[in-house]
Amino acid sequence: MKKYPTIIDNIYAEIKDIKDEGKVANYIPELGCISDENFGISITTIEKQNYGVGDFEKKFSIQSISKILSLTLAYQLEGENLWQRVDVEPSGNPFNSLQQLESDKGIPRNPFINAGAIVVCDVLIGHLKxxxxxxxxxxxxxxxxxxxxxxxxxxxxxxxxGFRNVALCNFIKSFGNIKNNVDDVLDFYFHICSLELTCKELTEIFMYLTEDNYTTHKGNSIITESQTKRINAIMLTCGFYDESGEFSFRVGLPGKSGVGGGIVAIHPDKYCIAVWSPKLNEKGNSFKGMLFLENFTTKTASSIF
Amino acid sequence: MKKYPTIIDNIYAEIKDIKDEGKVANYIPELGCISDENFGISITTIEKQNYGVGDFEKKFSIQSISKILSLTLAYQLEGENLWQRVDVEPSGNPFNSLQQLESDKGIPRNPFINAGAIVVCDVLIGHLKxxxxxxxxxxxxxxxxxxxxxxxxxxxxxxxxGFRNVALCNFIKSFGNIKNNVDDVLDFYFHICSLELTCKELTEIFMYLTEDNYTTHKGNSIITESQTKRINAIMLTCGFYDESGEFSFRVGLPGKSGVGGGIVAIHPDKYCIAVWSPKLNEKGNSFKGMLFLENFTTKTASSIF
Amino acid sequence: MKKYPTIIDNIYAEIKDIKDEGKVANYIPELGCISDENFGISITTIEKQNYGVGDFEKKFSIQSISKILSLTLAYQLEGENLWQRVDVEPSGNPFNSLQQLESDKGIPRNPFINAGAIVVCDVLIGHLKxxxxxxxxxxxxxxxxxxxxxxxxxxxxxxxxGFRNVALCNFIKSFGNIKNNVDDVLDFYFHICSLELTCKELTEIFMYLTEDNYTTHKGNSIITESQTKRINAIMLTCGFYDESGEFSFRVGLPGKSGVGGGIVAIHPDKYCIAVWSPKLNEKGNSFKGMLFLENFTTKTASSIF
Amino acid sequence: MKKYPTIIDNIYAEIKDIKDEGKVANYIPELGCISDENFGISITTIEKQNYGVGDFEKKFSIQSISKILSLTLAYQLEGENLWQRVDVEPSGNPFNSLQQLESDKGIPRNPFINAGAIVVCDVLIGHLKxxxxxxxxxxxxxxxxxxxxxxxxxxxxxxxxGFRNVALCNFIKSFGNIKNNVDDVLDFYFHICSLELTCKELTEIFMYLTEDNYTTHKGNSIITESQTKRINAIMLTCGFYDESGEFSFRVGLPGKSGVGGGIVAIHPDKYCIAVWSPKLNEKGNSFKGMLFLENFTTKTASSIF
Structure with a gap:
């Protein structure tokens, strides 16, 4: 842990006032109200030590970052059968694209594009009361x-x-890969996307992806060691839509972004780090968040590669 | 190293005689002559210790595995400017697809699909006598x-x-992203694909991707630490065409396959492993090679995630 | 008129009992109940003479044939502004494809694919009480x-x-090209598709496309001469989904098919002809209907070309 | 004939000096040298009467218009077997697109896109000494x-x-739908495209598409009545790339354009008309040519619909 605070402080200071070419997401009207000045970073190490800077204790809409959580629960409940409903391949397409679904007959490319996360919600509804x-x-x-x-x-x-998401869900249902009522699936999906956490809370909730055999404070294990590795693997190849390769290339960590401007990244066996800055680049990922993490793994030499 | 030989022997014995659903590549007539019985594995650790089993000392056509080598040399010579000519994103499409090139205006998605490797050859021709x-x-x-x-x-x-590759090269040239004569570029490309190595030689030639500051026996450094990590990152997201996500998910290592039936995989700071078995699955990757490596990283718990 | 009855009788006799390779549409469950033995033909000439054979006086679900009627009314009410909402190009894709909509930003290729007909319904709702x-x-x-x-x-x-149609409508709305409530638009759309007419009634209702200045029995004109020609032109290039070129090539008349197994075709200044046979070829057009009309225009030498 | 000269003169005068938003094709360097001031119109009626205005007796590069001639000869020599090598469907895509070829396995959508015309050349080479x-x-x-x-x-x-055309030809050959040497096929193709005719000559050479049983001055028949109709049908659905629907809608005649700025259109049993103006709209069709013909069929009420 020792070296991280100084490095974080330095990069934070460097980046804080640069001209940010990104734009706050406005397709969800409620998200458009967030000040684009917000900028926070938090890290929690595997030894449970935490450090944060800037707006790291302000709640924000984590949006697609929550797709890791829904995937985890579905993987726990459904096991490897899950992969008959959703694939694990990068899509090479924007996050809400319908094109591939047509040639892939309703099987979404991965659980981190909207189509895949909607199928995961459908799986969860089949298991949860x-x-x-x-x-x-x-x-x-x-x-x-x-x-x-x-x-x-x-x-x-x-x-x-969210007409595009309604379209996605009905389209997948037309291929038979949604089993429940479309309205129920989407209501659940929109709620999951609306989860609010701070950067600090994000680094705490995802500690289970940094340790091989994590148990909750109640003593429950969540997913197996192999499942943990596999979720990290999907985050690396698919966590940033059609910019996943770029994130892997520049940052070198499994991670996931949300249109609320948050990014969370995992270094297995070392730490979980979260950044929040609402302005997004043209691929829909936080502009400053990407920049911060690239600097961070370079200066700490802590990419997984 | 100690634990690897036994694990390798065990998996080799288990897999050797299973029914292999794959098919030997026949679109390059010369490759169709190889016996599909061949099966070899080799590992070289960062401490330079080597172990092999089966046909690990037979030469075979490494085909697309050579794309790592041409990329490395181009990266050394061209630096970060290289990425203006070729991207680092998974394509989500088969290895010889022309579709994306059209919407991407002649910039290949990554250096490991044929289109990208052809552009890399064009870059090299600009530098080499x-x-x-x-x-x-x-x-x-x-x-x-x-x-x-x-x-x-x-x-x-x-x-x-190779009409499809001639098509790719001319198509890219129509967008201005091939600078040299098409025939020269393709002659160079086809030669690079035809390199022959054994599994053992493969693990030796790629040791530079396991170490941060590798120098050759002549004392030359090859690429920087950051460049090494980035090539590993691209291998992880793009090394297996439209099955890259699956390899990352099941094996969890940066790797690259060739239609000759070879696969090479890297564990940074630990080892390089190579497998050869000519029968390919429907995505064009060695059927037994994938299976072997999945078992290997599971039993050694040595995925990078 | 004189020559038509004999020619029709002859072709009817020839085709009636041939092995029909088509299949009755079953994606609308209610349509699956229709006997595939039905086969009827009707012609009405510009002189108002009618001739029919087989099941030409049985009602059936005209499905997409009704898209001509909704287009006609929308064209009457909206004039040339209509073409800002829907294009007049053949799509080169199946009837319910979403792919092109994505690159075309929600403007359907033509009013005879589902997407276009749904937009036409939205236009009509804006005009009708x-x-x-x-x-x-x-x-x-x-x-x-x-x-x-x-x-x-x-x-x-x-x-x-109809999940696919729900998907289409929401997808178009996400681009802003549906102005009304999705449920209202689709309820209207599904009703229009459910219209029932006999072959004879079909040839009567479409007489307005055979004459330049048709007026109804109440003395109302419907659309202008130029609009009439333009609807015929769209029927020729777009009336048979991705088999429109084939119909133009083999039959040579403006026409429109429906998944209920009906086809209507127009010879401007001469006649309107309708065929009904429920088994569809793989492109979704009546197998015997296509065959009958090809024979008919060949034997009467009455293609428009 | 009587009415045509005055109508032609009037439209010519109206359109001659309007601001032409088009651009001269420059992807074939030699075509870029043509003055964009050129504007000529010629009509020849079925009674062999001719009228012309403006630059109607200047030679120009007819480019893709020649695809009608190569198709005609291939149809004569190969008969209906020709359609096993090339389809008759509108493509819904730009003229030199490779996308559809991939999903259609090397069978071009129609003989009027480059891919289709190249296959037609390959067919011809198989027949001609x-x-x-x-x-x-x-x-x-x-x-x-x-x-x-x-x-x-x-x-x-x-x-x-012409790298794009070299790409197309090799791509089709990779699917087995080019039988001869690629260089020979393309040399023939480029020559056919380079044919030079005047507007007047164009209307004369295409008279065989206006008459049912045309014979040459040597007494040879060219193609059958049915084949004539079918070529006209393909011109109507496919003659203007992804603007074919628009031409059918606005002009209502079978026709074909070339990037040299020429357009030829046929009214079966009535006339052949040719227009030349080098500036092209964004779909690659002559801007003034389209405008002239729209006005002409409106004022003469002579669309085929």
């Missing part, structure tokens, strides 16, 4: 943080305007 | 092995039948 | 036939299973 | 005009820069 409550309980337990919650306004905002 | 000789010298020096050579028959065979 | 009633009145007046009606069971059946 | 001479003889006989010739400079210019 009260999907929204049960999923929240799952998140709270692994984070040991009972303060985590959905933002109903954001969920509502996305439901009102 | 005698491209074929100079490239061979480069390979021989990093391997400290002056026995490495092209197979002219295979190069010739591919030239006679 | 009671869309379903008003559209029915329009059809009844031009046919001078107050017996024409929707089949509620078929409309209901399609609504329950 | 001296392809270039024999094809020229064919053209001269049907036009009864021994002054028609290739422009070697234009053919040469296209050969030097």
């Amino acid at each position: 009260n999907p929204k409550e049960d999923f929240l309980d799952f998140c709270r337990e692994i984070a040991n943080n009972y303060d985590i919650n959905y933002n109903e306004k954001v969920a509502e905002s996305e439901k009102r305007t | 005698n491209p074929k000789e100079d490239f061979l010298d480069f390979c021989r020096e990093i391997a400290n092995n002056y026995d490495i050579n092209y197979n002219e028959k295979v190069a010739e065979s591919e030239k006679r039948t | 009671n869309p379903k009633e008003d559209f029915l009145d329009f059809c009844r007046e031009i046919a001078n036939n107050y017996d024409i009606n929707y089949n509620e069971k078929v409309a209901e059946s399609e609504k329950r299973t | 001296n392809p270039k001479e024999d094809f020229l003889d064919f053209c001269r006989e049907i036009a009864n005009n021994y002054d028609i010739n290739y422009n070697e400079k234009v053919a040469e210019s296209e050969k030097r820069t």
Whole structure:
């Protein structure tokens, strides 16, 4: 841990005031209200030591970062059968594209594009009694943080305007790969996307991906060692839509971004790091977040490669 | 090293006689003559210890595995400017697809699909006096092995039948991203693909990707630490065409396959491993090679994730 | 007229019992119940003479043939502005494809693929007080036939299973090219598709496309001479999905098919002809219908070319 | 004929000086040298009467218009078997696109896109002893005009820069749908494209598409009545690349354009009309040519619909 704070402080100072060419996501109206000045970083090491700087204790909409959590629970409940419903290949296409679904007959390329995450929600509904409550309980337990919650306004905002996601869900259902009612699946999906956490909370909730045999504070194990490695592998190849290769190339860590401007990245056996800055580059990933993490793994020489 | 031989022997014995659903590549006629019984494995650790089993000392056509070598030399000579000519994103498409090139205006998705490797050859021709000789010298020096050579028959065979690659090269030239004569570029490309090495030689030639500051036996450094990590990163996201995600998911190592049936994989700071079995699965990757490596990283718990 | 009955009888006799390689559409469950033995032909000449054979007076679900009627009314109400919402190009893709919509930013290629017909429904809703009633009145007046009606069971059946169309409509709305509520647009669309007419009624309702200045029995003109020609032109280039070129090539008349097994074709200034046979070829067009019409225009030498 | 001269003169005067938003094709360097001021129109009626205005007696490069002539000769020699090598469907894509060829396994969508015309050349080489001479003889006989010739400079210019066409030809060969040597096929193709005719000559050479049983001045028939109709049908659905629907919609005649700025259109049983103006719209069709013909069929009420 020792070296991280100084390095983080230095990069934070360097990047804080650079001209950010990105744009705040506005397709979910409620997200458009966030100040683009926000900038926070948090790291938690495998020894449970934490360091943060800037707005690292402000809640924000983690959006697609939550796809890691829903995937984890579905993998726990469904096991390897899950991969009959969703593949593990990078898509080479934007996050909400319908093109590949057509040639792939309704099997989404991976669980981190919207199509795949919607199928994962459908899988979860098949297992959970009260999907929204049960999923929240799952998140709270692994984070040991009972303060985590959905933002109903954001969920509502996305439901009102999310025609592309409604299209995706119905399209997949036309191929038979959605088993439940479309409205139920999407309501669940929009809620999961609306989860709010701080950078610090993000690094805590994802500690289970840094350790091989993580158990929650209640003593429950979450997923197997092999499953943990596999989720990290999918994050590396698919975590940043059609910029996944670029993130792997420049940063060299498994990670996941959200249109709220958050990015979380994992160094297995070492640490979890989270950055938040709302302005997105043209691929939909946080402009400053990418830049910060590239500098961080370079200066700490801690890419996995 | 100690644990590897037993594990390798065990998996070799298990897999050797299973029914292999793959098929030997026949689109390059000369490759169709290879016996599909061949099966060899070799590992070389960072401490320079080597172990092999089966046909690990037979030469075979490494085909696309050579794309790592041409990329390395081009990266050394051209530096980061290289990425203006070729991207680092997984393609989500088969290895010889022309579709994406059209929407991407002649910039190949990555240096490991044919289109990208052809552009890399064009870059090399711009730097080298005698491209074929100079490239061979480069390979021989990093391997400290002056026995490495092209197979002219295979190069010739591919030239006679490689209409798809001629199409790719002319298509890219129509976008201005090939600077030299098409025939020269393809002659060089087909020769590079025809390189012949044994599994053992493969693990030796790629040791420079396992160490941060590798120098050749002549004392020359090859590429920087950062460049080494980046080549590993591209191998992980793009090394297996549209099965790259699957390899990352099941094996968890940077790697690269060739239609000759070879696969090479790197564990940074630990080892380089090579497998050869000519029958390919439907995505064009060695069926037994994939299976062997999945078992190997599982049993040695040595994925990078 | 004189020559047509004999020619029709002869072709009918020839084709009636041939082995029909087609299949009855089953993706709308209600349509799957129709006997595939049905086979009827009707012709009405510009002099208002009619001749029919086989099941030409049985009602059937005209499905996509109704897209001509909704286009006609939208063209009447919206004029040339209509073409800002939908294009007039053949799509080169299956009837319910979403691929092109993505690159075309929500502007459907033409009004005869599902996407285009859904946009036409949206346009109509913007003009009509009671869309379903008003559209029915329009059809009844031009046919001078107050017996024409929707089949509620078929409309209901399609609504329950039409996920692909729900996807299309939401997808287009995500680009801003659907102005009204998605459920309202689709309810209207499914009703229009469920219209039931006989072959004879079809030839009567489309007489307005054979004459330059048609007026209804109430003395109302429908569309201008230029608009009439343009609808015929779109039928010729786009009336048979990705088999439009084939129909133009083999039959040589403007026409439109429906998955209920009906085909209607127009010879400007001469006649309107309708065929019904429920088994469809793999492109979704009536197998015997295509065959009949090819024979008919060959034997009467009455293609427009 | 009587009414045509005045109508032509009037439209010519109206359009001559309007601001032309098009651009002269410059991808074939030799074509870039043509003055964009050129504007000519010629009509020849089925009674063999001719009228012309402007630059209607200047030779120009007819480019893709020659695809009608090569198709005609191939259809004559190969009969209906021709359609096993090339389809008759509109492509919905730009003229030199490779995308569809990949999913269609090397069968071009129609003989009027480059891919299709290249396959037609390959078919012709299989039938002709001296392809270039024999094809020229064919053209001269049907036009009864021994002054028609290739422009070697234009053919040469296209050969030097036509990488996209080289790509297309090799790509099709990789699917087995080119039987002859690629260089021979392309040399023939580039020569055919380089044919030079005046507007007047164009209307004369295509008279065989206006009459059902045309015979040349030597008394030879060219193609059957049914084949004539079918070529007209393909011109209507496919003659203007991805603007074919628009031409059918606005003009309503079978026609074909070339990047030299020429357009020829046929009214079966009535006339053949040719327009030349080098500036092209963004789809690659003559801007003023399209405008002229739209006005002409409107004012003469002579669309085929």
